[in-house]
Amino acid sequence: MGFAVTVGGRRVECAPDQSLLDACLRAGLWMPNSCNQGTCGTCKLQVVGGEVDHRDSPFDTLTTEERAAGMALACQARPVSDVEVGGSGDRTTHPLRDLTATVLEVADIARDTRRVLLGLAEPLAFSAGQYVEFVVPGSGARRQYSLANTADEDKVLELHVRRVPGGVATDGWLFDGLAVGDEVVATGPLGDFHLLPESDDDGGPMVLIGGGTGLAPLVGIARTALARHPAREVLLYHGVRGTADLYDGDRFAELAEEHPNFRFVPVLSDEPAAEHRSGFPTDAFVEDVPSARGWSGWLCGPPAMVEAGVKAFKRRRMAPRHIHREKFTSTARSSRPPTRWADPDL
Amino acid sequence: MTTTEKPDLSWLDDVTMTELERHPYRTYERLRAEAPLAYVPVLGSYVASTAEVCREVATSPDFEGVITPAGGRTFGHPAIIGVNGDVHADLRSMVEPALQPVEVDRWIDDLVRPIARRYLEQFENDGRAELVAQYCEPVSVRSLGDLLGLQSVDSDKLREWFAKLNRSFTNAAMTEDGEFANPEGFREGDEAKAEIRAIVDPLIDKWIEEPDDSAISHWLHDGMPPGQTRDREYIYPTIYVYLLGAMQEPGHGMASTLVGLFSRPEQLEQVVDDPVLIPRAISEGMRWTSPIWSATARISTKDVTIAGVDVPAGTPVMLSYGSANHDTGVYEAPSTYDLHRPPLPHLAFGAGSHACAGIYFANHVMRIAMEELFEAIPNLERDTGEGVEFWGWGFRGPTSLHVTWEV
Ligand SMILES: Cc1cc2nc3c(=O)[nH]c(=O)nc-3n(C[C@H](O)[C@H](O)[C@H](O)COP(=O)(O)OP(=O)(O)OC[C@H]3O[C@@H](n4cnc5c(N)ncnc54)[C@H](O)[C@@H]3O)c2cc1C
Ligand code: HEM
Ligand code: FES
Numbered sequence: 001m002g003f004a005v006t007v008g009g010r011r012v013e014c015a016p017d018q019s020l021l022d023a024c025l026r027a028g029l030w031m032p033n034s035c036n037q038g039t040c041g042t043c044k045l046q047v048v049g050g051e052v053d054h055r056d057s058p059f060d061t062l063t064t065e066e067r068a069a070g071m072a073l074a075c076q077a078r079p080v081s082d083v084e085v086g087g088s089g090d091r092t093t094h095p096l097r098d099l100t101a102t103v104l105e106v107a108d109i110a111r112d113t114r115r116v117l118l119g120l121a122e123p124l125a126f127s128a129g130q131y132v133e134f135v136v137p138g139s140g141a142r143r144q145y146s147l148a149n150t151a152d153e154d155k156v157l158e159l160h161v162r163r164v165p166g167g168v169a170t171d172g173w174l175f176d177g178l179a180v181g182d183e184v185v186a187t188g189p190l191g192d193f194h195l196l197p198e199s200d201d202d203g204g205p206m207v208l209i210g211g212g213t214g215l216a217p218l219v220g221i222a223r224t225a226l227a228r229h230p231a232r233e234v235l236l237y238h239g240v241r242g243t244a245d246l247y248d249g250d251r252f253a254e255l256a257e258e259h260p261n262f263r264f265v266p267v268l269s270d271e272p273a274a275e276h277r278s279g280f281p282t283d284a285f286v287e288d289v290p291s292a293r294g295w296s297g298w299l300c301g302p303p304a305m306v307e308a309g310v311k312a313f314k315r316r317r318m319a320p321r322h323i324h325r326e327k328f329t330s331t332a333r334s335s336r337p338p339t340r341w342a343d344p345d346l
Numbered sequence: 347m348t349t350t351e352k353p354d355l356s357w358l359d360d361v362t363m364t365e366l367e368r369h370p371y372r373t374y375e376r377l378r379a380e381a382p383l384a385y386v387p388v389l390g391s392y393v394a395s396t397a398e399v400c401r402e403v404a405t406s407p408d409f410e411g412v413i414t415p416a417g418g419r420t421f422g423h424p425a426i427i428g429v430n431g432d433v434h435a436d437l438r439s440m441v442e443p444a445l446q447p448v449e450v451d452r453w454i455d456d457l458v459r460p461i462a463r464r465y466l467e468q469f470e471n472d473g474r475a476e477l478v479a480q481y482c483e484p485v486s487v488r489s490l491g492d493l494l495g496l497q498s499v500d501s502d503k504l505r506e507w508f509a510k511l512n513r514s515f516t517n518a519a520m521t522e523d524g525e526f527a528n529p530e531g532f533r534e535g536d537e538a539k540a541e542i543r544a545i546v547d548p549l550i551d552k553w554i555e556e557p558d559d560s561a562i563s564h565w566l567h568d569g570m571p572p573g574q575t576r577d578r579e580y581i582y583p584t585i586y587v588y589l590l591g592a593m594q595e596p597g598h599g600m601a602s603t604l605v606g607l608f609s610r611p612e613q614l615e616q617v618v619d620d621p622v623l624i625p626r627a628i629s630e631g632m633r634w635t636s637p638i639w640s641a642t643a644r645i646s647t648k649d650v651t652i653a654g655v656d657v658p659a660g661t662p663v664m665l666s667y668g669s670a671n672h673d674t675g676v677y678e679a680p681s682t683y684d685l686h687r688p689p690l691p692h693l694a695f696g697a698g699s700h701a702c703a704g705i706y707f708a709n710h711v712m713r714i715a716m717e718e719l720f721e722a723i724p725n726l727e728r729d730t731g732e733g734v735e736f737w738g739w740g741f742r743g744p745t746s747l748h749v750t751w752e753v
Contacts, residue, residue: 069688069689291753313724314618314724315725315752317751317752317753318724319721319722319724320619320621320721320724321621323619
């Protein structure tokens with residue numbers, strides 16, 4: 001038997017062992033969310049009535065004090081009674097659902113980097129920039145991969161995956177057994193990393209910075225933004241170690257031909273090459289853009305790069321509410337309470 | 347020889363007004379530890395210094411509101427903070443309608459945001475500013491000034507008025523005979539009031555004939571029989587309450603919150619990145635440096651015992667909310683600004699029937715001003731070449747706040 005979850009007057013059913021976030025998103029009821037693995041804190045909400053089980057909520061993300069004050073991580077918490085949670089309940093979203101897909105293509109496109117194309121049985125409604133979560137066959141582990149698609153490319157999903165040595169999903173599956181014709185199981189779409197609805201998009205200038213395969217969602221976002229406003233200023237930085245990590249150069253050259261105010265800038269951090277900028281992409285942005293007032297900013301990739309990007313954007317005076325970020329955090333598991341008595345000050 | 351259980355408080359004889367205005371926490375920390383209700387000679391009054399005793403006195407049915415002597419000398423009678431019963435009820439019913447949350451929600455954004463933008467535009471491309479004088483105080487006085495109907499009075503004049511009324515209101519030093527120790531300290535307050543009358547009287551003349559939607563016009567007319575208005579002498583003391591505290595404190599509150607955040611750069615960054623945290627940052631700023639530090643009082647209506655002290659009927663007690671908010675019995679490391687401390691209630695807006703009437707309005711003025719500041723200048727840094735000094739015992743906040751940013 002499940003429980004009812006009420007948000008601002010809307011009621012959704014939550015199955016046993018289903019997270020609050022999963023229940024709401026499946027009902028098409030929007031809730032803030034980003035990582036879906038308890039690490040980012042975006043989905044933190046107030047439990048107004050009823051009880052939840054925090055499950056694996058890491059103490060780094062949801063502190064003891066916050067638990068005591070009735071906060072919960074929607075992506076982790078399971079209701080243990082009917083619950084009411086804070087929020088207005090008046091925003092809808094593309095409903096989350098289970099997906100089955102067939103592998104159509106697996107291509108090595110750069111050093112330790114693969115493009116995976118997946119054919120869907122049913123088209124998926126999503127916004128460019130969102131991601132899907134896969135169940136790794138055999139292990140049951142869940143891993144998130146961003147979609148490089150625009151919303152109308154809804155039958156074939158494009159993923160960019162970077163190999164992590166010893167990684168369960170990458171080394172153990174996507175770079176190992178995965179073959180054309182395989183069936184994969186996933187849920188999606190997830191995440192808030194996407195453009196405003198078209199009616200609210202004024203065509204303002206944008207800067208996007210992707211680290212490694214953090215480029216994936218930016219490919220979908222940049223193409224969507226340019227389709228809406230073909231002459232808008234869009235600066236896309238791709239930060240990698242060396243030329244061997246670069247991919248899709250032709251695709252961006254083509255885009256730049258159609259859109260005179262689009263610029264693609266690869267930046268190499270470790271292995272400089274004469275034809276490319278070197279250093280960090282966030283520093284390249286600071287050099288190139290004297291003022292980012294009125295711009296929006298999009299950051300995706302390793303957490304440290306995303307943090308550096310937030311600083312760089314603010315330094316150029318971009319308004320923080322126009323800074324969007326997607327961190328490729330790896331699954332953290334620190335759900336044991338901190339041991340207070342070990343505090344050296346006490 | 348008899349021994350007495352009373353603590354030896356002779357050290358209080360050496361406490362001066364100057365010391366209280368510069369470093370009130372030193373004296374009050376000792377008071378909280380030794381005598382949470384104590385007679386402080388320089389103030390000629392009992393003082394409540396802990397959270398528990400301040401709350402008890404502020405909410406006790408055996409106490410009622412009273413204005414401090416210097417406050418009464420500055421504002422005159424009947425000021426809302428110093429009256430009780432029907433007169434207090436009438437004055438609250440006069441000021442409250444404009445400050446109700448549903449009412450404030452209707453116009454606060456349209457009132458404050460353009461004001462904040464206007465002041466920001468004057469310096470946002472300069473790369474440096476002194477935020478107290480260029481932003482916190484101007485946004486605070488302009489927002490309330492426009493609400494009251496004082497559009498014709500420029501912001502610098504409103505700032506000058508609150509500063510003069512402040513120094514007069516807190517000219518609290520008393521002699522042993524219960525006289526004002528520094529009578530000439532009221533002169534600048536008197537000058538300010540003369541100027542206020544010269545400017546506001548003609549506005550009142552106009553509002554009597556042609557009511558409009560300004561707050562003071564409503565004060566004159568609301569709840570009165572047709573054709574009658576409240577007497578101006580009756581509302582002036584409360585106008586002065588507004589022209590001092592209500593004008594000054596949101597500015598103090600913002601500036602203190604900013605200084606607190608600058609002391610915790612990682613917390614400043616969190617707040618800049620996530621404006622949803624601004625109300626929490628402000629609430630902690632109010633606790634950390636309470637703008638109305640020690641300006642209001644209560645008087646006992648019968649013999650009572652408070653914190654073990656027998657207090658005869660008719661004894662005034664000053665409420666030191668700024669001290670109560672540093673009570674170690676309630677807050678861990680109270681002198682540290684910490685956005686993430688457990689959000690316990692604080693006393694920065696007072697308690698009981700005389701609690702602040704402008705909480706909702708003030709909090710939103712501060713919130714909107716800080717939202718606009720961080721939106722325009724997300725890379726704000728404290729100018730470490732300049733110090734920050736806090737001043738004030740009755741009312742407290744930073745006297746200046748120099749900042750820089752890359753443009
Ligand atoms: C919202 C979201 C979207 C994502 N989208 C993409 C995407 O589009 N493309 C993509 O390639 N990845 C993406 N990721 C990361 C992806 O989900 C996996 O975390 C990653 O592929 C590693 O999984 P794994 O099972 O192979 O490694 P794991 O078995 O999880 O990790 C193996 C070991 O490597 C460490 N590790 C994990 N990741 C890294 C890393 N990046 N660098 C160094 N050490 C690491 C782990 O701590 C662990 O010790 C995304 C993550 C999130 C949260
Ligand atoms: C951050 C800003 C402010 C702070 C910290 C503050 C704090 C206080 C405090 C501590 C008191 C005395 C409470 C007591 O004695 O228990 C008070 C009283 C009062 N405040 Fe505020 N205040 C602020 C802003 C305002 C504003 C903007 C207004 C009006 C628009 C306002 C209106 C009043 C009134 C009318 C009283 C007297 C209430 C009474 O005696 O009945 N305040 N305030
Ligand atoms: S912690 Fe729940 S979405 Fe990130």
